[in-house]
Amino acid sequence: MAGLVANTWAERGIAVFFTTPALSQARMRRDDGSQRYEFVLPSLSGGKGYYIMPWKSILETITTTLHDRVLFDRIQKHNVDDPIKMRYVTLDVAAQGLAGPRAAHKAKEILDGEKQYQIMTTFLLILQLLKLINVSPSNLIAHGLDSIAAQKELKATLRQVAKRFNVPQDELYVRIEALSTLIAPIGLPQATEPGRLRALSDELLQFSQNLRKWSSELPDEIAYLGEFEANIADLTNQMTVKVVANVFSETESLTELLNTWEKHFSAIREQVKQLAWLLDGWDYLIGEFRDAATKGGREREAMIANSFPLLPILPKSQLETINESQATTLKTVHRRWVRANEDWRTGVLDYEQVQRNETRKADFK
Amino acid sequence: MSTLEEWRRIALASLGLPDKRLLDVLKLVEQAPDRGRVRVVLDQIRPRLVRLRPPRPMTAQRLLFRPVEDLFDPADRYRAKIGRLSRTIVQPCWIIVHNRIEQTLLQSIDDRLRATDPFNHRDIFATGLPLWQDAAQHLTSFLAADTSIGRHRIGAENVTITEDVRQQLLDIADILAIAPEIETVKLHLSERPILGFSPIELELVSTTIARLAADSIRKVKTFVLVLLARMARPGDLLQVLTDLPLPCSSADHADLCKAVGANALTALTHQAQELRQHQSIATDPVAASQTAEQLVARLTSLERSMGGQRDHAGAQQAQVVRREIATFVLDNVVVKANQELFQNLSSPPGSGGGSAAAVPTLEQMENAEKAALSLRRCARVADAVGIRKDVERKLATICTELERHSPPPDADEPTQTESLMRLVRLIELIAGPDEAQRILTARLGRL
Known part of the structure; x- marks a missing residue:
């Protein structure tokens, strides 16, 4: 059994979009000793605490979907250790169709959309570079971006930029590509749409505001849980806003960034990773919340109660959000509100519940 | 903007709106006094509404029947004497209540409902309390004073009272008398079908039964029959009733459980026998298999909880249910x-x-x-x-x-x-x- 609050990101683990009901949103982490993957599962049927199981034990105890078996296989192959890698592996497996046709369709759509968003980010970075050498983009696009004349013009202009920063031209391309890939989940401030993580961070605020509104209309005990969840969402949002601001300030001055590339690039990489950890697990909860928002009080109560064990509480290394006695009270309250689940050790997979988790993949951010 | 065509155009244009905005438009439209126009708009946006399932605007009439809604069957499927209600009872019942209740109370209820969020079950509950209480009394006094079989002139309307209509009105009066308990419990349980009870829900159901039992065992029976209609596995509730100490003799307690169980089994048999008549279910393998599964879950849980109380007739009924389900799924899904x-x-x-x-x-x-x-x-x-x-x-x-x-x-x-x-x-x-x-x-x- 594990506690409610982890010490570090690594101890909290990465939320996994498994489709087997008993494994839904299990958190994956490395075992302290063997460094093998293990999974933290919120206890079912309202029992106390959390279970920690290596994959082998999971296979022996629970009947898992083929999707989850393939997903774990890919996780191992790609040595997944952070939420960003986890997300790509998950989308890749879903796109193959093992989580159903709709999830496959959605995964492909997301992957395509992100490719487009990254191209747009690259384009915005290039525009920023052009400004540095006082070239107006209108010169380039006068003949259309795709025209040979424009491409020639662009290359010539980038040569000037590369020269100014004392960087080989090919290397400049590589850097811009690397930077746009890295920051696409956040996006640039001048982009018309925010990147997926920034959008998710904004949704946290909406989540907490609505949760508070619901809580004021629900019984005291469940309102207490709802209030706690709203607080965690707010605290997480406050931290994500700071991280996004840091990234924006890093990308604001491309001159500085390109001059001291290694230092700034790795700083941005750390910030993006931090943001991904901060928001890991929230997309699933926000999807649940959106569902409950169209329904009545009882579904909202159920959503608040069911979300509690999945709540991405900040680890102690980031922020102390909760003390021991508060944790005990919350756990007691939660147990009283959880309905008995089907026994997950019977070995029978309920594909209706599986489908529910597959639908949740559409809420991926 | 006055012609129906203009309303239709607006309805078509509103289909381009996001879900939430469309529901806002619906809310505004439903306040229009001209029902013809409202219908024109609804016809256009109905496919979206089917998907969104917005809560229907609450009126005093709808609110009155809220505590009994789980027992309603459409007129063509209704069968008397199995503890169910026909939808056709709504009109005569409403005429009786409407004729006797304070009109200012009805008006104030309608006003409050218009201003209430249809998701705010607590406010709706609070608004319903005086209505249910008064309506129960009026129905009871009507039945006590004028229960003769035949046509009755009530205000400007005619109401035909048959033996069955009288029984249904009596059942509604009994349910409305304990409407606060029914609605309080519904407020805290999950949507129907209820799959199981959390500890806090179990506590609520048990204390409610105990409180009603202190008043009368008849109230307990009414309460359990209403709640049974919401259960995915009615046996779960029967078990609660069996295990709970009640302030009556153990023989009366056993009789109560047996009567409630027999009633649930009869309703289930009726449902199973009717399966094949539901074309919308029979022609859709998803609906057909889901319905079969729900019926089996109900039957299994009932049999388990009734245990030794089940008599020969009960066993035969269970066999009928099994046979009907088997034929139904073989014909409509498996083949x-x-x-x-x-x-x-x-x-x-x-x-x-x-x-x-x-x-x-x-x-x-x-x-x-x-x-x-x-x-x-x-x-x-x-x-x-x-x-x-x-x-x-x-x-x-x-x-x-x-x-x-x-x-x-x-x-x-x-x-x-x-x-x-x-x-x-x-x-x-x-x-x-x-x-x-x-x-x-x-x-x-x-x-």
């Missing part, structure tokens, strides 16, 4: 499963594979999955209704056919892999993940 599944795949088995271009659409794949899941659902109830062999044979046939279904040979590798994954996915839904994994590993040489 049709191959056709439902393979007509949605591009190249049926035996056709020598399809071309790369003939990839099933998203909708076709979803339909194929629905057929597979429906059959799987039948497998879950097969033992209980004695059709295990039939279902297993069908599952095995489909699985073999799927396995023979090769990916298009002329397609490139990603298309071949995608095609394989589609088949493996269907095999998983039919035969489970182990079989699907075996086939995937055999074909790819890896997982």
Whole structure:
């Protein structure tokens, strides 16, 4: 059994979009000793605490979907250790169709959309570079971006930029590509749409505001849980806003960034990773919340109660959000509100519940 | 903006709005006094509403019947003396209540409801309290004073009272008398069908029964009968009733449990016998298999909780339910499963594979999955209704056919892999993940 609050990101683990009901949103982490993957599962049927199981034990105890078996296989192959890698592996497996046709369709759509968003980010970075050498983009696009004349013009202009920063031209391309890939989940401030993580961070605020509104209309005990969840969402949002601001300030001055590339690039990489950890697990909860928002009080109560064990509480290394006695009270309250689940050790997979988790993949951010 | 055509155009334009905005428009439109215009708008946006399922605006009349709504059957399916209510009772009952109740109370209730969020069950509950209390008294006094069979002039309306109408009105009066208890419990339990109780819900149900029992055992019976209609497994509630100490003799307690159980079993038998008449259920394998599964869950839980109390008649009723369900799923799901599944795949088995271009659409794949899941659902109830062999044979046939279904040979590798994954996915839904994994590993040489 594990506690409610982890010490570090690594101890909290990465939320996994498994489709087997008993494994839904299990958190994956490395075992302290063997460094093998293990999974933290919120206890079912309202029992106390959390279970920690290596994959082998999971296979022996629970009947898992083929999707989850393939997903774990890919996780191992790609040595997944952070939420960003986890997300790509998950989308890749879903796109193959093992989580159903709709999830496959959605995964492909997301992957395509992100490719487009990254191209747009690259384009915005290039525009920023052009400004540095006082070239107006209108010169380039006068003949259309795709025209040979424009491409020639662009290359010539980038040569000037590369020269100014004392960087080989090919290397400049590589850097811009690397930077746009890295920051696409956040996006640039001048982009018309925010990147997926920034959008998710904004949704946290909406989540907490609505949760508070619901809580004021629900019984005291469940309102207490709802209030706690709203607080965690707010605290997480406050931290994500700071991280996004840091990234924006890093990308604001491309001159500085390109001059001291290694230092700034790795700083941005750390910030993006931090943001991904901060928001890991929230997309699933926000999807649940959106569902409950169209329904009545009882579904909202159920959503608040069911979300509690999945709540991405900040680890102690980031922020102390909760003390021991508060944790005990919350756990007691939660147990009283959880309905008995089907026994997950019977070995029978309920594909209706599986489908529910597959639908949740559409809420991926 | 006054012609119906203009209203229709506005309705069409509003279809471009996001869900939340569309519901806002609906709210505004429903306040219009001209029902013809409201209907024009509703007709246009109905397909979206079916998906969004917005709460219907509450009126005093709807609020009055809220505590009894779980017992309503449409007129053509209603059967007397099994503790159910016909939808046709709404009108005479409303006429009686409307004629006797304070009009200012009705007006204030309508006013409050207009200003209440339809999701705010607590406010709706508070608004309903005086209505239910007054209506129960008026119905009781009407029945006590004027219960003769025949036509009655009530205000400007005629109401025909038959033996059955009288019984239904009595049942409604009994339910409205304990409406605060029923609605309080409903407020805290999950939506119907209730799958189980959390500790806090169990506590609420038990204390409510105990409180009503202190008043009268008849109230307990009414309460349990209403709540039973919400349960996925009515036996769970019967068990609560059996285990709970009640302030009556153990013989009376046993009689109560037996009566409630028998009532639930009779209603269930009636439901099962009617299954085949529901064309919308019978022609949809998903609905058919789900209904069968729900009925089996109800039956199994009832049998378990009734245990020794079940008599010969009860056992016979249970047999009827089993037989009806078995015939229903065999005819409407199992026999049709191959056709439902393979007509949605591009190249049926035996056709020598399809071309790369003939990839099933998203909708076709979803339909194929629905057929597979429906059959799987039948497998879950097969033992209980004695059709295990039939279902297993069908599952095995489909699985073999799927396995023979090769990916298009002329397609490139990603298309071949995608095609394989589609088949493996269907095999998983039919035969489970182990079989699907075996086939995937055999074909790819890896997982």
